[in-house]
Amino acid sequence: MLNDTTVKLETVSPQLNVLQWLRNQESLTGTKEGCGTGDCGACTLLVGEVKQGQWHYKTMNSCLMLLGNAHGKHIITVEFLTQTKHPELSDLHPVQRALVECHGSQCGFCTPGFVMSLLALYINNDSYPGKKAVIHALGGNLCRCTGYQPILNAAEKCFDYPRVEEPWSEMALQFEKVLTSIDAIPSLRQNDESFFVPQNLEDLLNLKNTYPTAKLVAGSTDLSIEIGQQFLHPEQIISVLQVPELSQLIETEQTFEIGAAVAYDNFIQRFCAEYPESKELFERLGSCQIRNTGTLGGSIGNASPIGDPAPLLIALNAKIEIANLNEHRVIDLQDFFVSYKKTVLQPNEVITKIIVPKRSEQQKLACHKISKRIEDDISAVCLAVNVTLKENRIISARCALGGMAAIPARATALEQALIGKFCVTQSFIEAANTIETDFTPMTDVRASAEYRLDSAKNLVTRIGTEFSTPSDDTVPVRIYHAAL
Ligand SMILES: Cc1cc2nc3c(=O)[nH]c(=O)nc-3n(C[C@H](O)[C@H](O)[C@H](O)COP(=O)(O)OP(=O)(O)OC[C@H]3O[C@@H](n4cnc5c(N)ncnc54)[C@H](O)[C@@H]3O)c2cc1C
Numbered sequence: 287m288l289n290d291t292t293v294k295l296e297t298v299s300p301q302l303n304v305l306q307w308l309r310n311q312e313s314l315t316g317t318k319e320g321c322g323t324g325d326c327g328a329c330t331l332l333v334g335e336v337k338q339g340q341w342h343y344k345t346m347n348s349c350l351m352l353l354g355n356a357h358g359k360h361i362i363t364v365e366f367l368t369q370t371k372h373p374e375l376s377d378l379h380p381v382q383r384a385l386v387e388c389h390g391s392q393c394g395f396c397t398p399g400f401v402m403s404l405l406a407l408y409i410n411n412d413s414y415p416g417k418k419a420v421i422h423a424l425g426g427n428l429c430r431c432t433g434y435q436p437i438l439n440a441a442e443k444c445f446d447y448p449r450v451e452e453p454w455s456e457m458a459l460q461f462e463k464v465l466t467s468i469d470a471i472p473s474l475r476q477n478d479e480s481f482f483v484p485q486n487l488e489d490l491l492n493l494k495n496t497y498p499t500a501k502l503v504a505g506s507t508d509l510s511i512e513i514g515q516q517f518l519h520p521e522q523i524i525s526v527l528q529v530p531e532l533s534q535l536i537e538t539e540q541t542f543e544i545g546a547a548v549a550y551d552n553f554i555q556r557f558c559a560e561y562p563e564s565k566e567l568f569e570r571l572g573s574c575q576i577r578n579t580g581t582l583g584g585s586i587g588n589a590s591p592i593g594d595p596a597p598l599l600i601a602l603n604a605k606i607e608i609a610n611l612n613e614h615r616v617i618d619l620q621d622f623f624v625s626y627k628k629t630v631l632q633p634n635e636v637i638t639k640i641i642v643p644k645r646s647e648q649q650k651l652a653c654h655k656i657s658k659r660i661e662d663d664i665s666a667v668c669l670a671v672n673v674t675l676k677e678n679r680i681i682s683a684r685c686a687l688g689g690m691a692a693i694p695a696r697a698t699a700l701e702q703a704l705i706g707k708f709c710v711t712q713s714f715i716e717a718a719n720t721i722e723t724d725f726t727p728m729t730d731v732r733a734s735a736e737y738r739l740d741s742a743k744n745l746v747t748r749i750g751t752e753f754s755t756p757s758d759d760t761v762p763v764r765i766y767h768a769a770l
């Protein structure tokens with residue numbers, strides 16, 4: 287459903303994204319294109335999806351959202367907001383009125399994106415949720431002109447106006463009735479190209495069996511960049527996003543089973559309640575829009591050496607379940623990655639879930655990401671260290687790094703150097719140099735090889751200080767320096 291209209295599309299290019307469709311085919315040009323890569327937020331939309339009978343609305347980057355994945359969703363564009371009548375606000379929506387009154391818009395190019403991010407904040411909170419929540423919600427929106435303070439003021443002011451019920455919940459319920467009457471596998475086709483949106487695991491595995499060269503897609507935050515920038519042109523795309531079996535988060539006494547298609551935003555709260563040490567890592571993964579869309583299955587399937595979740599999951603000894611039409615198999619995540627962007631996944635296979643053990647007693651965990659910006663930036667180096675202690679001695683250690691090799695990998699020399707030592711800063715200072723045995727990183731646009739090595743060693747030392755009790759912290763800490 288696009289605003290208040292149900293739309294049926296069948297013959298459209300499977301590579302088209304929602305932004306291109308809105309602007310070029312629907313003439314809805316309020317949604318802007320800035321970067322086309324999920325970095326600026328000018329293209330932000332509010333997207334509703336039904337979960338357990340309830341419609342939930344979140345922001346997404348339309349430049350990254352492939353049109354096929356819009357099946358069954360409710361897309362709200364900036365044009366629709368003034369259709370909600372607010373006579374006392376000159377018919378602007380409260381978030382728009384607040385932006386006007388606080389001078390939160392100058393050239394105006396970023397404004398529709400900010401309006402949509404503020405709208406999500408507004409409808410998901412009854413009152414002003416505080417500056418931290420606002421910064422979190424706006425982390426994926428860039429503005430070149432205002433210096434941000436007027437926008438932060440607007441985020442507070444919009445809650446001062448009288449609240450009005452948004453009209454779209456009722457529309458979404460009507461739309462749901464249309465959806466339940468569809469029984470074929472929803473698809474888009476043009477010429478020889480197709481985009482399939484299977485609605486159950488059996489259909490997904492059948493399709494992957496029939497089209498082994500098809501590209502799988504979940505949130506498409508990685509894949510649409512390959513399509514847009516590297517001109518990837520898959521003949522078939524199969525979406526895993528609407529397969530219920532891949533969309534569940536199951537918590538047992540011993541594990542989290544995170545469905546490969548569960549968006550970050552839908553599991554990090556529960557996961558971080560178990561592992562609060564990972565909260566900052568996940569909060570800094572992309573932006574609000576990226577976390578609303580991206581998935582663990584996509585991060586692992588992409589096999590990027592700089593994906594943030596893999597080092598943490600390898601350090602936690604996570605496993606992944608892989609399925610084809612005939613069997614399901616479970617393997618250690620560390621064995622999934624073979625070489626740069628190569629994995630053990632066979633052409634007819636799909637990642638179905640990621641299984642993460644819950645914490646044990648005497649376990650200490652730390653994970654840190656080094657990137658040029660705090661918000662919305664990919665790692666230069668990421669380190670996760672997971673140790674088990676007995677009488678303050680390290681009896682087991684799993685350490686993994688991203689950004690240091692062609693794949694996310696364990697630091698086995700570092701692990702060996704830690705095992706048997708007391709969990710004090712000095713042990714980590716002494717072990718830090720083993721990073722040079724474990725890794726020979728490369729220089730690229732994000733960081734030099736020397737910077738990566740020195741940052742990784744410094745992170746080991748930092749984790750030592752975090753793990754130690756204050757009385758151990760008399761040891762002078764050596765800091766390595768290298769140019770970026
Ligand atoms: C602006 C921006 C900022 C970002 N910031 C970060 C960051 O800070 N940290 C970080 O780690 N990443 C970041 N990313 C990368 C990306 O968001 C993550 O890797 C995300 O988890 C990918 O998930 P997805 O569902 O969007 O994957 P998709 O793009 O849908 O898929 C990615 C790959 O995985 C494959 N795949 C998807 N699902 C499956 C499956 N079930 N089985 C097998 N293969 C599958 C696809 O074929 C594709 O090759 C950023 C991306 C953008 C655009």
Ligand code: FES
Pocket residue numbers: 318319320321322323324325326327328329330347348349350
């Ligand atoms: S156009 Fe910049 S995030 Fe989409």
Ligand code: FES
Pocket residue numbers: 390391392393394395396397428429430431432
């Ligand atoms: S008002 Fe100009 S970019 Fe934000």
